[in-house]
Amino acid sequence: MNKRKRHVADVALKLFVEKGIQQTSIQDIIDRAAISKGTFYNYFSSKNDCIAEILEGLRYDASQLRMQIQVGKKEKDQQILAQQIYSIIQLNEERSLYALFDAILSSNEIDLKKLVMQHRIFELEWLAIRFISVFGEEISENAFESAILFHGMLQHLLFTKRVTNATFSLHRIVAVLLQYIGLIIPYMLQHNTSLIEPASVHLMRMNIDRKPVELSELMKMAKNIEEEENFTMEQEDLYEAIISELNKERVRKSVLQPLLNPFLTSFDDTSSKGQVQTFINAIWFYLKLK
Known part of the structure; x- marks a missing residue:
């Protein structure tokens, strides 16, 4: 995404967070970004297309940030994984992305819901791959479920932190949850308590992708x-x-x-x-x- 197009997408993101997706018109974006209508449609075919570009930009930023943190470090280093997770959470918090995602998922916009779900699947798959790097190849069949458990605990703790103004830090949340996962995974392997089969993950991906x-x-x-x-x-x-x-x-x-x-x-x-x-x-x- 070129710089001007990225600028318009960033402006649109701020408006979506401030006013809501439904309440933000294309004209609002044009006015705030100080561009012509022709320029907007040269970049995006619709408001939904603009949101798709925003999510793509977020994935790009996340991947770049993770790579910067990883460069020259050992993949098995759990502290590096914690730093990667923390940095993305902080980025999402700064941009109020959780509020945007919640607004999309509670809307009637099927295509937008699909985009958010795809975004979440990408995040889960990245974390599953990193769990394998940190905890070993033997957890491959349990890695995706472990990523789901981690994200579930994380989202509820972040929600609690927001509504109670709790003082515990993001660093501590991530570090403690990784310790929990480190205890859960051996139990899953020893007692074969996995709840999600690889085939179910495959079906979930198919449902989200909606590819015939x-x-x-x-x-x-x-x-x-x-x-x-x-x-x-x-x-x-x-x-x-x-x-x-x-x-x-x-x-x-x-x-x-x-x-x-x-x-x-x-x-x-x-x-x-x-x-x-x-x-x-x-x-x-x-x-x-x-």
Whole structure:
């Protein structure tokens, strides 16, 4: 984003925080930024497009800030991770972004809600990757859930801090929550208490992205399962019935849907369960959009 375009986006962000998204008109942005209407539409096709650019700019700023903090430091250093998290929270607080996000999520703007949800997924994925760097590769399957737990605790503590004017610092909040996560993760691994399966995370991403699932994608998933798993007779019968129905010109949902759960449960206690779960989730999403 060039400097002038970024200036207009920054002006728009301040107006959205001050007045609210619905109450801020494009003319308000034009007047405050001291630009012409033609200049605004040269940069953005709509107010929603402007908000999309704002969120993209925020992700860019966050990534640059995190990289600056990381340069020359060890990835496993928990204090560096704490500093990265703290710096982004401080940036968001300074720009009143939490209020903006809350306003969007409580609005009727479906496209804007999707943008905020995508933004949050990006943040969770970044934190999950950093948790793996700090706590080790063995937590890979639990990293995303750990990121969700961290953010959940963080958001409620920040809310409490705002409404009570509590004196505890952001540094202390982040440091203590990372200590909590460091205790939770070994428990999750030892007792297998994870609540969110990798397939569920995949389905969440699909729902947020709203990218239609193509039949070719389903067939590729199915082929991978077939090649990697020695089917029992029951599994083979269910598999062939599912594939046959998917390939029909008019997919009969009433026929296909009852086949999905029995096929999935037939893989209980096998190493392919997660892969099959992802396949089944993709089929449900495919049927939902047809």
